[in-house]
Amino acid sequence: MSRGKKLDLFIGANIDNGWAKVQTPKIIILSKEILEPSKHFLYFAKEKRRGKTVTIVGEFLLSKNDKTTTLKMLKKKLGCGGAVKENFMEFQGELKDKLRPLLLGTDFKFKNGH
Template sequence: MSRGKKLDIFIGADFDESWAEVQSPRKTKRSNELQEPGKHFLVFQKEKRRGKTVTLVGEFHISKDDATTLLKMLKKKLGCGGSIKEGWMEFQGELKEKLRPLLLAQDFRFKHGH
């Protein structure tokens, strides 16, 4: 009985010698270059996490030190908790209307409609 041709099926792992992680390209490309606040085009996103609202603002292209000082200042003025992850600032609560004037005062810009 002939074995025939080997089927070429890719299911996401390499079984030759060990397991291999599948590297899929990101849908959006992150820019690692730093920009001044006037060149940012920020957007707001709202998510529900464990039944609570979280406001996301980003994406920031500033140094890590500048981002932490900006986040600390915003949290103090808003009286809420927050963090920064992968260039996005996360704030506890629905704070879009309060965040916009604070970031505009720091010379950040927003995409049209946000």
């Protein structure tokens, strides 16, 4: 095999027998509507990433500047790292019990049970 050619492997799947390739990529629809904090209904989610716990809160329908200032304030009060991804805020660690009163203090609301 020369260095300029790519390796072509055939594993055995035959696409011609009723199978079809996915033509459209996954499209994420983000809401462009901006709401005030009292009209938000947030919820918590917990994920494991590389063995560490990440607390996810959302969905925040704020302007970009408001999201970054809210995230910065929360990270400073909690003493942890975090980021905004697709209108959700992610915080390093399991912080649901500490995060909830801080968000309630800034007029955000939560769905029932969260």
